[in-house]
Amino acid sequence: MTTTLPIPGRPVIDKPLYHHGRRTLERTAADAPAVEYRTLRLSPLTPHIGAEIAGVDLSAPIDAELADELRQALLEWKVIFFPGQHSFDTDAHLALAGVWGEPEPNPFFPRGNVVGVSRLAKDAMAVGRENIWHSDHSFMAAPALGSVLRSVEVPAAGGDTMWADMYAAYDNLTDATKQRIEALTAVHDWLPTWGHTMTDEQVAALRATLPPVEHPVVVRHPRTGRKLLYVNEPFTTRIVGLPDDESRDLLNELALQARIPEYQVRFRWQPDSVVIWDNIATQHYAVSDYYPRRRVMERIAIAGVPLS
Template identity: 50%
Template sequence: MTALPTSTAAPHDAPNPPGPLREARVPADGMYEGRRTLRRLPDGWTERPYEHLDVVPRGRVIGAEIRGADLTRPLDPAVRAELHRALLEWKVLFFRGAHLTSDQQRAFARCWGELETNPLLARGAAEDVVRFEKGGTAAPTFENVWHADVTFRERPALGAVLQLREVPPVGGDTMWADMAAAYDNLPDGIKARIDGARAVHDFIPGFARFYGPEQLVPYQDEFPPVTHPVVRTHPETGRRTLFVNTSFTTHIVGMDRAESDRLLGHLTRQAHVPEYQVRWQWQPGDIAFWDNRATQHYAVDDYAPHRRVAERVAIAGDRPY
């Protein structure tokens, strides 16, 4: 067998290194690709089974459907305790086809505290029931914006219990966003700027889109502007949550208008991230119960000319810190 000749040729030269990459400017304060931190439970909490309820997750960090709880009857203390733990762990709870009367809905909400009234919204069957009747000939109001409820109060609502009385054939979903996850994923530089900062909240921006001065002026003394922390500490879980929203937060204290607007724009856009969200497709009689201290929500206005009728009961909260 003839041996193969040994090559004496010089190895091929290595390819020339690439030239410098051209500069590509990206807008400041953007939200970009990459893995996000998705932490559902507070630090130090251990996952435990539920003994009296079936808890069916509907989102990665937020939202669970509750099965096995009869909301038409007074809650057994053990069931109430598990519902409360589920609320803290999942931030919004869903109950299919509960079909509660207004009195039953109010009784359920009252298990979590005193009920709140809101003279700025249409009243339902009682003073502490708000009725949202949309579609058909009704004016489109208070939808398609991310917000937390009544942050213009010194003590914004702890939470709310919403029931859909009438559902359009298509559309009319509601979405919730976990504002603890939103805070977790902020860059360290942004966190440093907002930790300890305070922002002003006012009812007028959220309502002036739909109401004239003659309707709003009478409530100016009842609801003066208030300040809250930009980053709120949840009083029960200890989680840090973003507590600014498009509807009611007007500016950050101590910043000039341009700087405040730019920073608030970045912070409020965090609710738009799908990884922090859950979306619920309503059926008649469904109930949603959410923690207003930890979430924002968005009513999707995509069902005109059909009707959508909902009733909400809110639970009075405490002063944010």
């Protein structure tokens, strides 16, 4: 079986890209300790990625026990969903993100009234462009550790978000591919995506603080130590030390792994939903199928650390 799915800006390659047969889908590493939750009620959406959490009012103060369990739930499930958070406001949003770290503004997103909070509004005048698998801020030297997103206004139908488990993407590579990529690094750059809407002067100004960066192709998660695949379609531009053709072909093979349905979870937004995701262990895809209806979200990204 071959693929004919193109990555924008790169040629289609005619070769097998996906693992075939039974896939390994592990929620945690084999040696991870079992977790008991006392303040949370979890309902898995898939066996290995994504769990809906009930019994928690995120507008109330978060004590130490709840904070610990939230952090553990995110490490275990990679994406956690909280429907019906009707009293969740900006202060609660900041407090929830603070369970993991400091806010990290995105230089390309419009900022709301509070530092660190980005307001993402799309309607008939702004067709969504996020319909590509990606990891937020991978073009930064210390990519965002995670994100907290709340729905402000959602269309009656459409506008779902999907996440892909990049632990699973790595686990199911062939042994030969794992060996080949183990010590490789890749360049991540915002210019091919955000840069096309900017003037030369704007690009030059941002280049001073956001030059291209390099990250390992295989990353050990900074909090679990588990290996994952860390390349994505829009921001990973080349693999260091490989000829252009070889780099392009390998990136096609690796980036397409996020598109495998068995690695994914999909969430249907309702008003006042809150979702938290691990931005290192996952990639996400905002389904842009609701035009010309309106979709408004508020997001806080959580500052990360350099990857290794």
